[in-house]
Amino acid sequence: MQIEDIKSPVDYLIYSKNEIHGYSRAIGKLFDLSTSYISDAEKAYKEGKKVIWSRTNGWEVPLAYSCGIIPVAFSEMGRLSDFETMRIGEEYYQFPPETCSMVKCTVGQWHKRKSKSINRILGAGVACEPFNLALELMKQAGYDVHTVDVIYRAPGMKGDELENLVEFFIRQIYDTVEWLTGSRKIDEDKLKQEIQRKNQLISKVRKILELRIGNPFYMRSLPAIFLLTGLNAGYFGKPEEYEKVLDLLIEELENAPVNEEDLKRVIPLVWVGNAGQEFGVFEVIDQADGALLGFRGYPFNICREDIPPVEALARHVLGNQDAGASVYVQQVLEKEAQKVNARGLILYGYLGCSYSTIAREMWGDHFRKQGIPSINLEGTFQIGPPSGQILTRIKAFTEMLA
Numbered sequence: 001m002q003i004e005d006i007k008s009p010v011d012y013l014i015y016s017k018n019e020i021h022g023y024s025r026a027i028g029k030l031f032d033l034s035t036s037y038i039s040d041a042e043k044a045y046k047e048g049k050k051v052i053w054s055r056t057n058g059w060e061v062p063l064a065y066s067c068g069i070i071p072v073a074f075s076e077m078g079r080l081s082d083f084e085t086m087r088i089g090e091e092y093y094q095f096p097p098e099t100c101s102m103v104k105c106t107v108g109q110w111h112k113r114k115s116k117s118i119n120r121i122l123g124a125g126v127a128c129e130p131f132n133l134a135l136e137l138m139k140q141a142g143y144d145v146h147t148v149d150v151i152y153r154a155p156g157m158k159g160d161e162l163e164n165l166v167e168f169f170i171r172q173i174y175d176t177v178e179w180l181t182g183s184r185k186i187d188e189d190k191l192k193q194e195i196q197r198k199n200q201l202i203s204k205v206r207k208i209l210e211l212r213i214g215n216p217f218y219m220r221s222l223p224a225i226f227l228l229t230g231l232n233a234g235y236f237g238k239p240e241e242y243e244k245v246l247d248l249l250i251e252e253l254e255n256a257p258v259n260e261e262d263l264k265r266v267i268p269l270v271w272v273g274n275a276g277q278e279f280g281v282f283e284v285i286d287q288a289d290g291a292l293l294g295f296r297g298y299p300f301n302i303c304r305e306d307i308p309p310v311e312a313l314a315r316h317v318l319g320n321q322d323a324g325a326s327v328y329v330q331q332v333l334e335k336e337a338q339k340v341n342a343r344g345l346i347l348y349g350y351l352g353c354s355y356s357t358i359a360r361e362m363w364g365d366h367f368r369k370q371g372i373p374s375i376n377l378e379g380t381f382q383i384g385p386p387s388g389q390i391l392t393r394i395k396a397f398t399e400m401l402a
């Protein structure tokens, strides 16, 4: 396949796997895990395994696995959508056209799978109002939905206030276990093992990201995004296989020769957004010698192993970048920009998301004052080529940095 043949995100994955990264078994396996994620999870469900759709905010994944349940990131299902799926959100569920495409795509996918696939959804009120509405609609549509209440750590919250929040969240973890298993009893040994596994995977992902700084073109932007997606999205439903891919990738990166010319011409960038669906964006960055080396989602925070595991989960969530206030993300971005010696930030969100729009403006302004330029892009979630305007802007931005 050649670049001109690409028509969809799946084509991009095949192109990136075979044409760009044909030399790397690890990257090929990473793409395979990603592309088989949803279909294999649905197959496991049909074979009688316990599987739920889940949000993935750092605590759901170890908790669900410790209960013998596979958590499948519903965002990765929404990613399979096209305009038709999105239309279900607009016409059947009456979401206004200006609603963020991620919400409409996910709702459309659940609608199509109703009564045929995984029928339980673990959501959280921390997302946003459109998504909360989506979860309510899915309840009415017959799904078994459980949502935890808002987990929001305001800027500067500490001391007793923070402790109250931790206690509140711990109660919600027990409520979730009751929904998952029918009992409030948590197998702490199993949960501890899952926490240790998560910490181990985090340390391997960190190592890979650090090795990439010294060899920035070995693993280009798209698979780097999927590396983090795997960590956050339930390890693609296959923790052991995901870990093997990480080990292989570390081995490859440690032994891959470094081209000194690459180090001279690379433009280190920080990616501030989710994976999106417009993979052409990553191709344009790569072609302009950009490299996404820093990430908003860098796993800087591990789960403590010296305290009871339920408390460790609560503190992990409330101590990471997605704890609530955007200032926590900004602190991570600062460290990332410094670590990779970033020449620019790419701020990417979905059209119609008023929440991230405000945060992106704030981060852009903050880094401008520090002399680090950024570009603010609004894309879409459903399958379809990226708009020419986005590609032109990103190309111009990367060339400007060069």
Ligand code: SF4
Pocket (backbone or CB within 6 Å): 100, 101, 102, 103, 127, 128, 129, 130, 131, 350, 352, 353, 354, 355, 356
């Ligand atoms: S992108 Fe924004 S509007 Fe869309 S689901 Fe996420 S937070 Fe909500």
